[in-house]
Amino acid sequence: MQQAIIQAQKACGEIPVGAVIMRNDEIISTAFNKKEAENDVTAHAEIIAIREAAKKLGNWRLEDCTMYVTLEPCPMCAWAIIQSRIKAVYFGAYDENYGALGSKIDLRPLLSSKLKVYGGIMEDECNKILKDYFEEIR
Numbered sequence: 303m304q305q306a307i308i309q310a311q312k313a314c315g316e317i318p319v320g321a322v323i324m325r326n327d328e329i330i331s332t333a334f335n336k337k338e339a340e341n342d343v344t345a346h347a348e349i350i351a352i353r354e355a356a357k358k359l360g361n362w363r364l365e366d367c368t369m370y371v372t373l374e375p376c377p378m379c380a381w382a383i384i385q386s387r388i389k390a391v392y393f394g395a396y397d398e399n400y401g402a403l404g405s406k407i408d409l410r411p412l413l414s415s416k417l418k419v420y421g422g423i424m425e426d427e428c429n430k431i432l433k434d435y436f437e438e439i440r
Contacts, residue, residue: 303394303424306370309334309347310431318431321347321371323355323364323388330367331355347371348379352386364388372428374401374421380409383417390418394428 309320309332316335323331331354336345348371356362368390375383375391380402383391396405403410403419410417 303370303372303392303428305329305332306372306394307424307427307431310372310428313347315339318435319347319371319373321351321369323351323367323369325359325364325367330358344378346376346379348375349382352382352388356386362386368392370423372431373397374403374405376400377402377407377409384409384413384415388417390420392420392423394422394424395432396421396425 305322306320309322310318313319313334316338318335320334322329331351333347333350333354335347336350337343348369351369352364355364355367363386365387367388369383369388370392372394374393374395374397391403398405400406402408404421
């Protein structure tokens with residue numbers, strides 16, 4: 303999760319979310335939000351990390367991979383995670399408004415997904431990054 307936090311801190315001018323995909327204790331891809339920088343609504347950290355991991359591994363099926371992300375994924379990202387067949391997601395901050403892996407909704411039952419989800423990992427640190435960002439832009 304520490305590596306995901308480092309990624310989130312790179313998201314200058316963006317909602318600070320960072321993601322890391324690992325396989326067998328090796329980092330396969332890292333990403334942070336780039337929605338504003340790339341003028342692309344799909345440029346969330348999770349989507350970018352999935353794209354990079356698939357490219358690096360030469361396969362869209364990321365069955366042996368796990369994702370660490372600083373904020374509970376939104377519906378778009380959760381669906382991409384499920385579709386990519388990532389085996390587990392570890393996230394930091396819960397998202398009561400848009401979280402799609404248990405907080406607001408849970409998309410896993412729609413596909414009988416076996417995705418394992420663990421929330422609240424380094425939650426205080428992840429919440430602080432988000433809180434500081436939103437205080438700064440207000």
